[in-house]
Amino acid sequence: MSQVLDTPPPSTPPATATATTTGEDAAILAARYGLSVSGARPALGDYVRQLWARRHFITAFSTAKLTAQYSKSTLGQLWQVLTPLLNAVVYYLIFGVILGTSKGVPDFIPFLVTGVFVWTFTQSSVMSGVKAISGSMGLVRALHFPRASLPLSYCLQQLQQLLFSMIALIAILLAFGVPPSPSWILVLPALALQSVFNAGLALAMARLGARTPDLNQLMPFILRVWMYLSGVMFSLGDKLAKTDLPPVVQxxxxxxxxxxxxxxMRFALIDSFTRDQLPPHVWAWAVGWALLAGVGGFIYFWKAEETYGRD
Structure with missing residues (x-):
């Protein structure tokens, strides 16, 4: 009897060992049944395939947003053309008439309208990108889908709006005596490169906007400075030539x-805007900016995929 009483109880495994074993068992079961962590960031290649699989959703979402944008207005979808046209009229009155920037610029009205339309495409893509995640938090938290679908759909919406505006632009070019020419075909590669650039920039802004809601208030001021540095309302080369800035800055x-x-776009559409007015290696710059923003912005957004909607 004493031997039985003196026998020590069997040892109990430590809690850490039990937890480790349980974690290992869970990993084995997950691998066996093809389970994965909910909301985990997929590999980059898988993420691209998921986006491609949802291309119809991206297209339908952008078209629905574009249709709903002016659904409560009396003129409806006509505002897609009127908005950039009215901006061009305002800029013409201020810069062309009052400030006299039209002097020495042939075909100034086609020159101005082209600049306004192309700039509006980039400006609207950036602003919609900033709000793409933060403004769709209900959708982000309710459904599981690649979050890049949202900024890409907003960029596609802006591209569709630009295409409507291009109809008015062509009419303006013809009305002011700018004849059609073979160079108009260059609009296609220029617009494609700008679309890639805008999409990448919108993706980067979407990640920043999801973390910093105040960016939505700050961006209009940043974009205004960028607009003035881009020659939207005046000939940038002529203005820079009259400054004392170092050549590298110019x-x-x-x-x-x-x-x-x-x-x-001006070179493609307006005969009086000649090759001499283009910066050196302009097509190389266009391709480089598209690749830098498109690839860099996409990867930057993908890196934070699992954080959207969890703050």
Whole structure:
């Protein structure tokens, strides 16, 4: 009897060992049944495939947003053309008539309208990107889908709006005596490169806007400075030539992405805007900016995929 009483009880495994074993068992079961952590960031290649699989959603979402944008207005979708046209009229009165920037610029009205339309595409893409995640938090928290679908759909919406505006732009060019020419075909690659640039920039802004809601209030001031540095309302090359800025600074201003895409569109559409007015290696700059913003912005957004909607 004493031997039985003196026998020590069996040892109990430590809690840490139990937890470790349980974690290992869970990992084994997850691997066996193909389970994964909910909301975890997928690999980059898988993420691209998921986005491609949802391309119809991205297109339908952008079209629905574009249709609903002016649904409560009396003129409806006509505002897609009227808004940039009215902006161009305001800029013409202030810069062309009052400040006299039209002097020495052939075909100033086509020159101005082209700049305004192209700039509006970039400006609207950036602003919609800032609000893409923070303004759709209900959708982000309710459904599981690649979050990049939202800023990309907003960019597609802005592209659709630009295409409507291009109809008015072509009418203005013809009305002011700018004849159609083979160079108009260059609009397609220039617009494609700008679209990639805008999409990448919108993705980067979407991540920043999701973390910093105040960015939505700050961006209009940043964009206004960028607009003035991009020659939307005046000939940028002529203005820079009259300054005392070092040549390297002048070249940097001329090669900023907004100025590059505006100049390419003017060169494609307006005969009086000649190759001499383009910055050197303009197509290389256009491709470089598109790749830098498109690839860099996409990866930057993807890196924070699992954080959206969890703050």
């Amino acid at each position: 070249h940097a201003v001329q090669c900023n992405p907004a100025a590059v895409y505006i100049d390419l």
